[in-house]
Amino acid sequence: MSFASKKNFVRYGAASIAACLLLATTSAQAQAPADEPDANAPAPDSIVVTGQNETNGLNLTTRETPQSVTSLDSLRMQEQGLTDISEVMQQIVGIQTNRSSALGTDGTNYTARGFAVQNYLVDGVARPSNIYGFTEDTADMIAYDRIEVIRGSAGMMTGTGEPSAAINMIRKRPGADLSATVAATIGSWDKYRLEGDIGGALTASGHIRARVAGAWQDNDTFIDREHAKRQALYGVIEADLGPNTLLTAGVEYQNFRNEGASRGGVPLFFTDGTKTDFARSTNGGADWSDFRRKSVNIFASIAHDFDANWHLQVDAEHKSGSYDETIGYYFGTAIDKETGDGGTFYATRWASDLTLDAVYANLRGAFEALGQEQHVALTLSHTRFDDDQTPYPGWWGGSDYMYPINAYSYFPTGDVAKPDLTPSGGTAGNRIETSSIAGVARLKPIGPLSIIAGGRLTWWKQDSYSQDVTGPKVWTPVVDEKAVFTPYAGLVLDFTKTLSAYVSYASVFTPQTSRTVDGDVIAPLEGNTYEAGLKADFLDGRLSATAAVFKMQQDNYALADGPGIFAPDGSSAYHAVSGMKSSGFELEVKGEILPGWRIAGGFANARAEDRDGVRQMPQIAKNSFKMFSAYTLPGQFSALTIGGNVEWQGKTTADGEGPNGETYSQGSLAVVDLLANYRFTDHLSLSVHVENIFDKTYYSGLYLGSARYGEPRAVKFTLRGTL
DSSP states (O other): OOOSOHHHHHHHHHHHHHHHHHHHHHHTTTOOOOOOOOTTSOOOOOSOSSOEEOSSSSOEETTTOSSEEEEEEHHHHHHHTOOBHHHHHTTSTTEEEEEOSOTTSTTEEEEETTEEOOEEEETTEEOOSSSTTOSOTTOBGGGEEEEEEEESOOHHHHSBSOSSEEEEEEEOOOOSSOEEEEEEEEETTTEEEEEEEEEEESSTTSOEEEEEEEEEEEEEOSSTTOEEEEEEEEEEEEEEEETTEEEEEEEEEEEEEEETOOSSOEESEETTSOBOOOOTTOOOBOTTOEEEEEEEEEEEEEEEESSSSOEEEEEEEEEEEEEEEEEEEEEOSEEOTTTOOOEEEEEEEEEEEEEEEEEEEEEEEEEEETTEEEEEEEEEEEEEEEEEEOOOOOGGGOTTTEEEEOHHHHTTTOOOOOOOOSOOSSEEEEEEEEEEEEEEEEEEEETTEEEEEEEEEEEEEEEEEEEOSSSOOEEEEEEEEEEEEEEEEEEEEESSSSEEEEEEEEEEEEOOOOBOTTSOBOOOEEEEEEEEEEEEEETTTTEEEEEEEEEEEEESEEEEOOTTOBOTTSSBBEEEEOOOEEEEEEEEEEEEEETTEEEEEEEEEEEEEOTTSOBOOTTSOSEEEEEEEEEEOOGGGTTEEEEEEEEEEOOEEETTOSTTSOOEEEOOEEEEEEEEEEEEETTEEEEEEEESTTOOOOEEEEETTEEEEOOOOEEEEEEEEEO
16 A cells, blocks of 8 residues: 555545545435345454443443544454554554553553543543553453543543543453354464453353453564563353343453563664664663563442333442563663764662452433433442552662663673662552542433533542551642532434434543642643534444544643742642643544445544644654455355555654754654455364564654664464354
8 A cells, every 4th residue: 555645645535534424424325235245154244333332321322422432342353363452552543652662661652632541441440540550551352342442531431531532441241152262373473372262151041151261472572582471361250130130240360571671762863963773673671671560350240220221230340450660771862873872771670569449330221201212321439549669779779770881782682780679668659539420411302413411520539658667657648639520511413314413522630739839739630622523324334434523622731830939838839721732633434335345444633732832742643544454255255354454644753852952753654464364164264464564664652862663574373263
């Protein structure tokens, strides 16, 4: 696939998707039924065109939701060979990856609509965005049925966070029929993966069902010395306590380790201002560096249908997790071309035990009024997060942990002395307790018009503590926000049975700790999203398309008063201003355009600016395009599926980060993947995935004058058996 220019690509890409929307209004209902695919072929739809989502508690379909929502299900994960959350996020329209260091570090970041993506949820239970280690950014997908991504402000779901996107990870559930899958994968850089998934009824009546899934993976990477391991195990059981009551309970275990990995990348510049050209396999990590994440989640829920219209569900979850990162890495923004001098070696260890306890209840129902069915929902939640850290020495402690190093002699081996990283004594940590109540209604005053309005009240209290070796914990209040309101409103107008228009307003907030000169805590940072768009279903509902425009703004941004101006507690004084803003548009299509031919993807544009109009995060492209396509051949060739994926992004820059203020620019680029799947029988198939087939050399993330390369061409084979 070639791209003559960004302008032509934007023009024709946007036009083609817009044409799909127009097609919905003119021909969807008149479309003659397409010829049926071969009766012996497998079900071709590996893409859920429209389904239920939990963006506001009402369990609406995508068409009924006045926000941009993308869902990627387990069938598509299987078809594309997506096995962890980072690979899934790479496929979501409007999500940009800025991966400047190895997986498992704090250098894998995502943005949406110009803001950082920090909001993760599992089955609707939010993780805190301001305590390190609680995100699910290394999760294996073996436990999950689908991933829902809601772009924009998601305050109805999370309460707190950035106005970018929320990632809701929905766990698998058992079915009544016996099913089983086992798969083995081998691939480039000694990648080996085994996974299994079995479920079905445990009793003859089918009233008790269970499912167990697990995965084991071991692989090197294209980076020298980097070696990753992961294990995941998931089990869930369901029991019908009565005709209208369902009890669910389960456990999820995730274990990730990345050895020899670096928290940094390679320098972009030499000291004379010219660009470096290191091999893609160059590793800045010490041979003893080690990044570990581990968690055990126990969850349960009980759901009851009072009648056909009213549903109550109560969920509870306990998570016990930890991270342990032994960090040794090279960092430098410019090095001497002749000698390799100019870099610095950094060493430390970060470790913490994490716990989460949550209770979540949702009551939703429908009633008749004004001759229409009206919907309402009420949600209550309470969650406590604890972060118990073990302090270790690090680069802030002297020359044993931070010192000059030569890149040319260090990079090939990563051989460097490991400093003393025994605990420095005592402990420290944080506790967050948050409660919320949310209510929302979907009212239909007339048939084609829906009005959705609601809001969430959030109580957020955060305290931190320190403890020496023998003394008690000394607690310090950090922030205490009471009844912060995040409103939500939207209108959906159905022009036809296949085309809708919508407008919406949504908000989210982030607690702040900065104080004014009078000693008052700055009000929470507010992220407000204004969005309008069109959503269409056509070809008898097999294909959907969305076009959205948005504007976002952060209010109450804490700006320092200036040097020498202090709050009563001695800290620097701040005042609130209107801060970052972003605007843009998104176009997305998903579904089956011909029998057996599926597509999913679209185009996104976003530009973030500060209050003075200066562009922010230029290392993130303003324009991006992603498109997945797979075709199951007809007739006697129906055992074969072929397809691929393209990811394109516009120009990115690292402004003024060279030794003499040079700007590093990476031009627009496209990465193409191909896939093929062949079914030997109804129960045995072989998949081949070739990623970056043209072996494009590029940086996957830019950060402070350094960068990490994107993955070169890679091949993997998966043999899959099903029952």
